[in-house]
Amino acid sequence: GRSSWEPRTGSRNSSLNQFLKIYHNHCVFYMFVFSAVVERRGIMLPPSRRDFVSLTVSESGSYTNSKQWRRQSCWRKWKQLSRLQRSLILFTLMLLLLFLVFLFLSAESRLEAVREAFRHAWKGYKNFAWGHDELKPISKSYGEWFGLGLTLIDALDTMWILGLKEEFAEARQWVAKELSFDKNVDVNLFESTIRILGSLLSTYHLTGDSLFLEKAKDIGSRLMPAFNTASKIPYSDVNIGKGTAHPPQWTSDSSVAEVTSIQLEFRELSRLTGDPKYKLAVMEVMKQVHKLDGKQDGLVPMFINTNNGLFTHQGMYTLGARADSYYEYLLKQWIQGGKTEKEFLDDYLQAVEGVKKNLLKKSTPSGLAFVGELSHGHFSPKMDHLVCFLPGTLALGAHYGLPADHMELAKQLMETCYQMYAQMETGLSPEIAHFNMHEGSTQDVDVKIADRHNLLRPETVESLFYLYRFTKDKKYQQWGWEILQNFNKYTRVPTGGYTSINNVRDPASPNPRDKMESFFLGETLKYFYLLFSEDPNLISLDKYVFNTEAHPLPIWPQSE
Known part of the structure; x- marks a missing residue:
């Protein structure tokens, strides 16, 4: 009999009838194809789906005949389609294939861009600062903090995760013989x-x-x-x-x-x-x-006394430096x-x-949620770039079953941290931003002259990684890609390495500071790579927890 949705005879809209007939033929065709694939692959459908493919098997002979009938029926349906219909189907399948290939190549190209950035940074470190703490890429020299090869050690697991076997091998040799x-x-x-x-x-x-x-x-x-x-x-x-x-x-x-x-x-x-x-x-x-x-x-508070074990500088609260x-x-x-x-x-x-009650406010005119500071009851709309760890941490907590509004707040703050980049002329965030809260403000973010530097920090990229891993929203990858491109545009040094800059508001003269912090290799590039990866098992967040320098440590079994 006629399918319940087949157009009735005598319909006033013959074009619609024709379209629905074609649609019906296509649905039947794809149903038979789907059925054949399911059978051939041995796929067990969940109960809610099994009613779409019904197969009764009484003995081996009837099963074989049924399979042959379906194949013939599928081919017959295909042959019954007009040349135009078959062309449209093949064209649609080709477009789908091309789209999937594009997505694969796009993801791979971004991953390779991170590897290339690491190799470029490593080239500068190897040529001018090997075995020392930090590269000074402009002067082609190095700086010491502890004298322990800080950049090399900090970058070890990054090289392993990025699959940079040659670079890892030479670093391991230094650790074995020189450290x-x-x-x-x-x-x-x-x-x-x-x-x-x-x-x-x-x-x-x-x-x-x-x-x-x-x-x-x-x-x-x-x-x-x-x-x-x-x-x-x-x-x-x-x-x-x-x-x-x-x-x-x-x-x-x-x-x-x-x-x-x-x-x-x-x-x-x-x-x-x-x-x-x-x-x-x-x-x-x-x-x-x-x-x-x-x-x-x-x-x-931000400080604690080592003699008596009590908080000092009480009344000052921040999620930025010294408390984050x-x-x-x-x-x-x-x-x-x-x-x-x-x-x-x-x-x-x-x-x-406590953050929600005391530190969370919204800017004018766009209503960006931000986390300010409290000093003896006085609120300051000052937000360090360091605070941009918070969206990722909130999202991680939500992933582990904490209240759903933590994820909503994470998304709001993630938007704010991205805008701290997007609203700067270089597309790179300042170290500290002040958010406008006055009626009539025309821009949300204000940056004092002393706060306009960028140290190649990882916090925003870190949170983008968490938000993408948990939501699969592609905008987080796109935001990260924009940031990486701006790092390449304004902080990359041709002879090798990347440098922090003094002025994110002057693209013509960002004024390099001649220093590449170890965390650029230890954290920032690692989080870029994890952000662009589509593999949820690459450092699974159900098996590892990252320390505050982006080094993954295993989650203990509950029996321990």
């Missing part, structure tokens, strides 16, 4: 932990090469004197050769972010070595910070530990609500 921590040199506890210890642990997990674990044990043990304080709040600086530690010359304080953003690494070191001392030291810090007075709705990664590591310790340490989750959720 020594037995040096009379002061290092910053926080920076050494996130860049050196974090990278060595990550590279060990990705490669299985015990060389990196042995080096991680070495530097980890040499950093432990920092915790020898009356309060158990660590000093900021350690002499890794002498085994002594001290605060900075100008203060007895450590920044809250620094003492609460070393936990992922030391906890993992204890897990790998079986020695609990590393984990116990950093967990003591978290216990003390958890119970301290001086918080406002879960928000913490405290909030990041609350969530990530909960994730790292298999979601069993509820106190971290409670503190994180309280802090997010």
Whole structure:
């Protein structure tokens, strides 16, 4: 009988009838093709779909006859179509194929662009700064901070993830033959932990090469004197050769972010070595910070005293420098530990609500959501680029089952962080932005002269990666692609390397600063690569958690 949707005889619109007949023939044809493919591939359809393909098999002979009948029927239907109809079908299939090829080539070309950017940066480092901390690409020289080959170590797992085997091999050889921590040199506890210890642990997990674990044990043990304080709040600086530690010359304080953003690494070191001392030291810090007075709705001040263990400079709250990664590591310790340490989750959720209540505002005229700062009850519409870690962190929490409005806030703040790039003349974000909130403002973002520099920071690209991984919204990849192109346009040095710049508002003269931070290779380019990759298993966010320097560490099984 006639299908229920077949046009009735005598319809007044013969053109519509003809179209529906053609549509009917196509549907029947594709139904038979689909049925044949399903049968040939042995695909089991879910129950909600099985009613579309019905096959009754009583014995092998009837099954064979049925299969032959379907093949003949499909071919008959195809032959019954007019030449125009067949041409349209083939043309549509060709367009679909070309579109898929375009998407594949586009993704591959972006990944290759990141590899090329890394090779160019590595070329400058290898030629002018090999074995030193940082490249100075304009003067073709190097700068030292700790004298430990910081850029090389920070970039180890990036090279592995990008598949740069030759570059990784030469870096490994340097680590094996040249890297020594037995040096009379002061290092910053926080920076050494996130860049050196974090990278060595990550590279060990990705490669299985015990060389990196042995080096991680070495530097980890040499950093432990920092915790020898009356309060158990660590000093900021350690002499890794002498085994002594001290605060900075100008203060007895450590920044809250620094003492609460070393936990992922030391906890993992204890897990790998079986020695609990590393984990116990950093967990003591978290216990003390958890119970301290001086918080406002879960928000913490920026400094803590190493003598008495109390917050200093109370009344000042920010998600920018000196406090940022405290909030990041609350969530990530909960994730790292298999979601069993509820106190971290409670503190994180309280802090997010504190951000919403005290720091979250909207700009004029576009209504961009941004996170400002609070100083003794006075709100400032100042937002560091560093705060752009927050969209990614909020999205990560939502992925792990936290409230859905965290993802909505992540999307709003992601738009803001992108606009901090898009509204600048170079398409690159300043270090600090001020958002207009006055009626009659014509632009959302204002940048003071002293804040117009760009250090090749990763935070916005980091959050773009999380947002794309969880939403698959292509706009996040496109935004990242624009940023990478602007890095290439305004910060790339022809002889090798990339440089930070002084003025993102002057495309004619951005004024290079002659410095390539190690995090450009350790974080920024890594996050670009992960953003453009379509493989969700490339550093799966269900198996790894990134430290604040973009070094992935494994999530522990809940039994541990």
